[in-house]
Each structure stands twice: as C-alpha cells, then as structure tokens.
Amino acid sequence: MKLTRRLFGVVSGAALAMGTVPFAAQVAQAQESSTLVIAVPSDPAGLEPGINKAEPIGSEIILNVFDTLVAWQAPDFAELEGRLATEWSVSEDGMTFDFTLRDGVVFHDGTPFNAEAVKFSIERTVEMNPYVEASLGLIESIETPSETEVVFTLSRPYPAFLSILAQPQSAIVSPTAVGELGDDFATNPVGTGPFKFRAYQADTRVVLDANADYYRGAPKLERLIYTIIPEASTRRLELENGGVDIIQQAGQLSAVPSEEMAAFAENDDIQILESPSQIIRQLEFNNSLTDGPFTDVRVRRAIAMAIDYDGLLSGVFDGTAERVYGPLTSNSWAFDPEVMDLAPSYDPEAAKALLAEAGVDPSDLTVKLYSFQGSLWGAVATFVQANLADIGVNVEIAQTEFPSYRALHVAGEWEMALDGRQPWYNDPDAHVTIGYLSALKNSAMTFRMPENAELDAKILEAQGEADMEKRKTLYGEIQKEIVEQVPGAYLFSPKLIVFARSNVEGLVVNSAPPLNEYWSVSKN
Known part of the structure; x- marks a missing residue:
C-alpha cells in the first residue's frame, strides 16, 4: 500500500504542518527525554492489520499501536504471553483454541474491547488479506460465548496457530473506527496499544503519542517519531549528531553498511545491539521448470558448490551475518545439525x-540473476557472479524494483534469483510450508517446488502435529530431504542490528518477528 499524500492529525510545531522540519528542530526533539526518534529508510506500508503483508516498517508500527491476543515474551522471545488474552486452552485434537479476554480494555477512540472486536478483526483480515490464506485461512469458525471469551475452531490441527495470533496481521482493530473511517482507517489506525496514532506525513514521518491509559501501564516515553531518511549515510550522520535516537538494519540490507560499524564501535555516544535472526537470504532456482540445465540436480549442486560462503560472510558482511545450511537457521528450535554435513561446500x-x-x-551457460535493488543486494549479486565466473558460468545481474520483481517471481518468469524469507512467527512452518509446499508455489515468492506427494504430505503432517518432539523429528526429515534436492543455495542469515544513542534504555531486539516494541523503552 502506498500511503496517500495527506497529513492526518497534527504534529507539534508549525514547521511540520507546513511540511518541513528544520534539522535543529529535529535534533531538539531527539534530545528530549520524552521523545524517541527512529530513522527508517522508506515510507511505511501496511499501517493496519487488515492489509499488512509483512512490510517491516508498517508491521513495527502496528505492534506499537495495536495489541494481539498473545505475544512473544521478552527478553528471550521463546514463550508466548497473554496480551489482550489473559489465558487460553487448546483442545486435544489441536483444532479448538479457547481464549479468556482481558476485561476493561478500551480502544484509543474510547470504545470497549470485547470478543466481538476480536471476531470482527480476524474475519476482516482473512477477507481482505490473501497473505494470510495459509494460516488464518484455516479458521473454520469464531464464536463469542460472552464479552470476554472467544473460541476459534480450525479446519485441521495447526500448532503454530498461537504464533500466528502474535503477528501484526492478527492485531485487534476498533470496529467503530473502521466503520466511521472506511478506507481512511489505513492511515488513521485505531487500536488498544501503548501508543496512539497521531499523524502521518508522506515520505517524511509517522508520529505516535503515548496511551496514558494503557492496561499494562503508561509507556515511559511520551512520543515516538518514525522519520523517513532514505540515504544510509544521512541516517548515520543524524545518529552521530543526535538528530535521531535509533537506526535499524533489521536484516533489510538497506541501512548502515557493515563497514561503518567500526566507526560506531569507537563512539561512546552510540550503542550497538545485535541479535541472531531467523531471516534467510538465498540463491533460488525455479524448480518448476520442465527444461533447461537447472532441471538436473547435478547442475544445481554445482552452482551451490561454486559459492564461497565464508568469503561472502567475511568480505561483504564483515561478521554481521551467519551461514545458513538449509531451510531453517541454526537458531530455530527445529534445526537438525545433520544438515550442516549435507549442505554443499x-x-x-x-x-x-x-x-x-x-x-x-559452462561456456554455453548464460543465466540472468534477478536481485532486489540496493547496494548490499548488488554486492551479494556481484559476489555470486564472480564465483560462478570462476567455473565458467556467465551471469547477467538484473536488479529490479520490488513490485516488478515480485510479479515476475510469482509468475515463474525466471531461472535463478536472489531472494529471502523473513519469518513473522517463531515456528519452522514460517519457512517450510510457504517456501516448499508445491501447492503454494504460485502464491508467493517461493522456490516453486515441483509436485512431490511424499514431501508435501510430510510438510502438512509436520504443520499439524501437536506433539512438539514429533514435529521436530518430522522437520528434521524435511530439512534433509530438501537439502538433497538442492532447490537453491542458502547464503546467509543477517544479524538483527540496531544502532541507538547511549541514553536509550530498555530496548530488546526480537528475532521473529524482527520488530521492536517501545512500551518499555526510555531515555535517561
């Protein structure tokens, strides 16, 4: 979604109302202990749950404006905790989820939160958002026995459903605000979260104010400002000069380049927060092709063996990324270490x-390598190009704007492409089902796996298995089978890196989804 160029709400200062924010005024805002200024590289998209498709900036804003029924608990993010739900139970067959809701919560517009709001929100997202078809699309019914109870019944067992309910797409919206605002709700989102939406100015900033009546207690900050600064060098200078409090890399390959980390490491005014991620970046083959060299697993394996993985990590990323060996990162609870020995070297x-x-x-083999735009994607593509040239394969790089890239990728109009998956919930299902289930090959940017009844059945069995140890065993088998097929070359997992002024306290970096919540953050 591209937000329309219209200013919603009023941001303090006549300068903003006029569409300009002098640098000195921005520095003054950032230096206020009550205001946190976050530099982001682009205008946000998907500011409300109903249409969000995992856009990073919009998704983070959602998790600060809205609440979900459950959320991953800091600082380890290994267990779910209740938010708008206080407790829940799951039926023995894994198909019914019964939630008790928090009483007395109100939306930012003053209307009450209740079971009907939950039903309205989730059904609305399912109706509006094809992105959630493989997850929330499994909901068969939503019942509301009382104001504080909601019951979800699924069409089949799905243990990851609780994780799905922690995603931005599952956040609970105000039915009244949706009814009153219509399409404008997308740029005037109303939730129950720790911050209230105040204003948006296209290509400039989004402003959130503290919700003093938040049920978990008022935030320590009074205001969040997401300021849009496309140039990485400008973001770096603004952080160094105090014009912003935080800049995020967040695995997007678009923020501060790794070589500039050394400068920050020597600056006592800046802290570097790092965390392993479950993001995977890879070289994909179009596995649904019926002719051409890549239909032969030996050719795919040869390409994978031509890539200098350690050289990529040290040369391009300088320690800010880690090796990936297969469909899951090594910090996933379902990762099978045996995959490390099976992966191409x-x-x-x-x-x-x-x-x-x-x-x-190889002299007869010329391949177009599609890639996202951006300097670091270009560096990765150039590195791969040089590696393949060493074995005689000629690669033409085609860096493409995301909308066009997504369209040709989903349509299957490519042979080899750089791509990645950024999981929005802490479960192997986030990588495996969408990436490798052949029935979904045309629905998103996937490996476009050919029909394989045995593998497909195992993926669906693992997705629906309620016993976690059995699930882990199944995912181990799936990982090894996929690696043997060489659907791509798994390149790296970027670390989640946040650069912050030294006076920012209480920020904990989440790994899945890689989105920050600011309710507990303060400035001294």
Missing part, C-alpha cells in the same frame, strides 16, 4: 566436474 573444481558429468558446457 565451496569446491569450484568439484563443481566443474559435476557440470561435465551432467553434460553441460
């Missing part, structure tokens, strides 16, 4: 031998 001579065995003359 850097061996150009063995790669050449595999191509020869497959009857492929």
